[in-house]
Amino acid sequence: MPETLLPEPLLEVRQLTKNFHVPGAKGNNTLCALDKIDLHVGRGETLGLVGESGCGKSTLARTLLMLETPDSGSVRFDGVDPFGLKSRDLLAWRRRVQMVFQDPFASLNARMTAGEIVSEPWATHRDLYPTKAARQARLSELFTLVGLRPGDAGKSPQEFSGGQRQRIGIARALALNPDVIVLDEPVSALDLSVQAQVLNLLNELQQRLGVAYIFISHDLSVVRHVADRVAVMYLGRIVETGSTEEVFDRPRHPYTAALMSASPQLDVSGLAPRERIILQGEMPSPLDPPSGCRFRTRCWKAQDICATQAPEPRVSLTDPRHISECHFPLEHTDTEPEPLAHAS
Amino acid sequence: MSTITQTVGAPDVRAEDQLVLDVNGLVVELRTPKGTLRAVDRVSFQAFSGRTIALLGESGCGKSMTAKAIAGLLDPIADVAAGQVRLNGTDLAALTPKERRKFAGPELGIVFQDALTALNPVYTVGTQLGEAFRIHHRLSAKAAKVKAVELMRRVGIPEPESRVDSYPHQFSGGMRQRVLIAMAVALNPRLLIADEPTTALDVTVQAQIMALLRDLRTETHMAVVLITHDLALVAEEADTVAVMYAGKVVETGPVREVFAEPHHPYTRGLLDSVPANIGRGEDLKSIAGSPPELHNIPVGCVYQSRCPLVQDICRTVSPPLEPSGAGRTVACHFSKELENA
Numbered sequence: 001m002p003e004t005l006l007p008e009p010l011l012e013v014r015q016l017t018k019n020f021h022v023p024g025a026k027g028n029n030t031l032c033a034l035d036k037i038d039l040h041v042g043r044g045e046t047l048g049l050v051g052e053s054g055c056g057k058s059t060l061a062r063t064l065l066m067l068e069t070p071d072s073g074s075v076r077f078d079g080v081d082p083f084g085l086k087s088r089d090l091l092a093w094r095r096r097v098q099m100v101f102q103d104p105f106a107s108l109n110a111r112m113t114a115g116e117i118v119s120e121p122w123a124t125h126r127d128l129y130p131t132k133a134a135r136q137a138r139l140s141e142l143f144t145l146v147g148l149r150p151g152d153a154g155k156s157p158q159e160f161s162g163g164q165r166q167r168i169g170i171a172r173a174l175a176l177n178p179d180v181i182v183l184d185e186p187v188s189a190l191d192l193s194v195q196a197q198v199l200n201l202l203n204e205l206q207q208r209l210g211v212a213y214i215f216i217s218h219d220l221s222v223v224r225h226v227a228d229r230v231a232v233m234y235l236g237r238i239v240e241t242g243s244t245e246e247v248f249d250r251p252r253h254p255y256t257a258a259l260m261s262a263s264p265q266l267d268v269s270g271l272a273p274r275e276r277i278i279l280q281g282e283m284p285s286p287l288d289p290p291s292g293c294r295f296r297t298r299c300w301k302a303q304d305i306c307a308t309q310a311p312e313p314r315v316s317l318t319d320p321r322h323i324s325e326c327h328f329p330l331e332h333t334d335t336e337p338e339p340l341a342h343a344s
Numbered sequence: 345m346s347t348i349t350q351t352v353g354a355p356d357v358r359a360e361d362q363l364v365l366d367v368n369g370l371v372v373e374l375r376t377p378k379g380t381l382r383a384v385d386r387v388s389f390q391a392f393s394g395r396t397i398a399l400l401g402e403s404g405c406g407k408s409m410t411a412k413a414i415a416g417l418l419d420p421i422a423d424v425a426a427g428q429v430r431l432n433g434t435d436l437a438a439l440t441p442k443e444r445r446k447f448a449g450p451e452l453g454i455v456f457q458d459a460l461t462a463l464n465p466v467y468t469v470g471t472q473l474g475e476a477f478r479i480h481h482r483l484s485a486k487a488a489k490v491k492a493v494e495l496m497r498r499v500g501i502p503e504p505e506s507r508v509d510s511y512p513h514q515f516s517g518g519m520r521q522r523v524l525i526a527m528a529v530a531l532n533p534r535l536l537i538a539d540e541p542t543t544a545l546d547v548t549v550q551a552q553i554m555a556l557l558r559d560l561r562t563e564t565h566m567a568v569v570l571i572t573h574d575l576a577l578v579a580e581e582a583d584t585v586a587v588m589y590a591g592k593v594v595e596t597g598p599v600r601e602v603f604a605e606p607h608h609p610y611t612r613g614l615l616d617s618v619p620a621n622i623g624r625g626e627d628l629k630s631i632a633g634s635p636p637e638l639h640n641i642p643v644g645c646v647y648q649s650r651c652p653l654v655q656d657i658c659r660t661v662s663p664p665l666e667p668s669g670a671g672r673t674v675a676c677h678f679s680k681e682l683e684n685a
Contacts, residue, residue: 191402196617196630225619262551264576
């Protein structure tokens with residue numbers, strides 16, 4: 001892949017494969033959750049990961065956090081393979097990758113105070129802030145950083161609103177000063193007006209701290225807003241990746257085009273009725289994926305070759321970093337992308 | 345053929361639309377240990393045949409409670425304290441439960457958000473689909489099953505003959521939602537209430553389900569009340585919108601006009617919070633703070649604590665919902681100022 005001219009990315013994943021054994025499944029009982037995933041994330045960058053339920057995005061996130069062990073492939077983080085690390089080095093590595101969960105109501109322990117939740121990581125990573133005074137000072141700093149009052153550290157999670165709870169979750173992720181934060185649907189449980197506050201906070205934190213995000217979301221308008229680059233997943237594979245502008249304005253894979261076309265748009269101009277692609281059928285079972293191209297059973301461009309041969313990654317002519325896996329990629333002759341909706 | 349394309353957002357022209365649902369001054373109160381709370385406060389709106397009205401609002405604004413009150417499905421702690429709900433001219437709130445079932449059962453269908461909890465796990469899909477026919481048309485179990493298969497075909501469930509004997513857990517999320525829609529439209533109701541019908545679904549499945557609802561509406565000319573928090577869904581699916589906040593309707597009107605030029609600062613705030621409306625990396629204009637708790641609704645305007653236009657009068661006088669242009673209403677003392685803001 002023509003990535004060699006760039007400086008080495010912070011996180012690089014090559015040919016990552018993860019299978020699960022499903023006992024009791026009829027016939028084939030190997031579920032291929034991740035199939036030869038290639039991706040990279042640079043320092044201070046946001047990679048958006050999109051795809052529908054069951055496409056493998058959460059397994060990918062869990063594997064990057066070393067909560068799952070891959071069957072094959074490699075992960076390199078700042079030049080080292082975290083899966084080869086032992087004890088102390090591993091502990092030190094874990095600091096650098098943290099996570100924010102989707103549901104701020106389920107992911108915070110109701111029996112702990114907000115302050116205890118945010119400072120809990122320091123119980124494992126003792127040398128980071130060794131004295132009580134240092135921990136106290138850092139706790140106040142973190143609360144202020146995410147827009148909470150340090151005086152509220154003694155309150156329990158139930159006393160906070162949904163948006164404030166997600167701020168607690170973000171503060172907990174920041175407690176170990178990570179280089180990468182995996183955000184798994186961080187705003188999808190929040191109301192729109194509160195969602196905007198949290199997105200603004202994430203943006204501000206990235207600019208101040210230089211932390212990289214892997215931002216998992218099903219909401220394309222959110223991903224378009226936050227991500228520098230996007231990877232689209234379908235049935236365990238990344239079917240398209242590239243810069244956010246490229247992928248959104250000139251999608252090459254039919255699945256990406258269908259996904260974008262399916263999400264409703266807030267276009268109130270009322271001038272241009274839009275043709276919507278409605279995919280037929282449902283995502284096939286990952287226990288029994290289609291031969292060849294995995295999307296072919298729902299693809300309107302599918303031909304015989306798609307059933308026999310898995311498509312190789314292909315580079316777009318307009319942007320060498322825009323890669324898609326399709327035998328018949330969509331071409332975009334019009335240079336003018338569809339206008340974005342504007343409400344005011 | 346594996347894909348169809350459909351035109352959305354095209355203006356449709358229709359002959360006369362009849363008034364199907366007329367909600368007037370609806371008040372729903374909850375009896376709680378903290379006292380009586382007003383979850384729905386004097387809500388009024390109308391739904392017309394062949395058209396979709398959206399009730400738009402964030403969690404806790406009372407939109408689902410309004411739907412439950414219309415359908416007569418309120419929890420035991422909730423009461424309709426005032427107002428009328430007229431379905432085809434008959435006030436549902438004045439009927440006994442038995443009269444209501446007989447009258448509204450065939451006329452009103454409802455689709456809930458979570459299809460797995462809305463379906464009974466111990467009965468087959470066919471039994472649940474046939475229930476309406478057995479009760480209202482007094483069909484035999486065998487005849488009802490034939491009707492169930494027909495319904496499943498109508499909502500696009502593949503192989504209905506074999507799947508009619510399956511249980512809900514054997515269906516995918518999208519197929520369960522189709523089952524729920526089939527149940528709701530079984531008796532060709534005049535009114536369909538869809539309460540967040542696609543919130544739990546993936547976006548490509550959402551597109552399928554919304555297309556199905558649109559087709560059914562065209563086919564039967566029923567009125568649809570779409571309850572959602574998703575502005576984009578409202579923009580694409582609804583003709584008119586009623587924006588709700590803290591139990592009140594704060595603005596109503598044709599979707600296109602309301603979204604192009606909102607008259608209420610809350611509607612404006614919502615539109616500004618949508619990430620699609622702004623460049624990447626730029627700050628979104630979020631609405632500061634969060635909605636008031638039900639036991640803590642302020643005197644005066646419900647939006648005062650978050651409103652950029654707030655003045656003294658907003659803290660004492662609750663603004664009534666008043667006409668603000670063709671087919672539009674707004675509840676704000678300073679909606680004129682919003683246009684210049």
